[in-house]
Amino acid sequence: MKFSKLITAGISALILSNTTIAANLPDGSKDNPLRVLMVPADTGTNDITADYAPVFNGITKNYGIHFELRAGASYAAVVEGMCNDQADIAWYGAVTFGQANEKCGVDLLAVDVKKGNASYHSGIFVRKDSGIESIADLKGKGMAFGSPNSTSSFNFPVAMLIADGVDPVKDLSKVIIAGSHSASIAALAEGKVDAAAASYNSFGKAVKKGAIDPANFKPLAKSQPIPNPPLAMNKGLPAEMKAELRKAFGEIHTKIDPAKIRGYGGKKVDSYDTNFDVQKIFDALSKLSAVTKEVKAEMIDKAGQR
Incomplete structure (x- = not known):
């Protein structure tokens, strides 16, 4: 009888523990925001707030998805952060996107677009x-x-x-x-x-x-033209959340001051392409063999x- 009670108590504790863990997983809520990690900007600083916060704040205001923004200490750290499940969204260069995809798999979220162009040199x-x-x-x-x-x-x-x-x-x-x-x-x-x-x-x-x-x-x-640094999503994000993020980034330029739409490095862009063909990134990377x-x-x- 005592043994049975111990088993029951153990199962209850395990269920409670798993429920607590699930409740604390990032889900885009105010208490559990999605963690955004970015490769360091070419200014050499980690102050990304001024450039990127308006876009993410705009998505929070218009779509109810909350974020926590951080800059990685290095390019490699951002790859590891995603693959160690310390990030839900990451802003990569094409090479680090390829590294992360090879290491743990990532899903493309968007690339920024200016005057119809989604590439740089x-x-x-x-x-x-x-x-x-x-x-x-x-x-x-x-x-x-x-x-x-x-x-x-x-x-x-x-x-x-x-x-x-x-x-x-x-x-x-x-x-x-x-x-x-x-x-x-x-x-x-x-x-x-x-x-x-x-x-x-x-x-x-x-x-x-x-x-x-x-x-x-x-x-x-x-x-040659290189696809703009892509935003990527953790493979483990729920499909519903990925769809919400694509919708939000695809529309945000119509919801906030256009001057606040920024791409990697803080440059002003027009919008984000959430339907960008990921194969174009892989094709560019093939030139680096x-x-x-x-x-x-x-x-x-x-x-x-x-």
């Missing part, structure tokens, strides 16, 4: 008086890159080097892993390197801020020798 930038006129001219020169997990400040520029016959380890005299687009551009502006890898958006932002003088610097090479883990490791080692 990576570039390699040099001084105008450097005498560097082609990628081949970078042999024997020093170059700065952003994070090794960055789509446009590392992976595409490295692929562009390799495609034009420049070995980023053997042919570059110096490699600086600056950690962000803005830091890569700063290394060029300060004369630490002969070339810098960054997105065209980041170069334009640096010009606007006065961090670099366009009279003295120019783009050397421009990448030459940028292997070994190439990245060797470049990091070379950067450590500077």
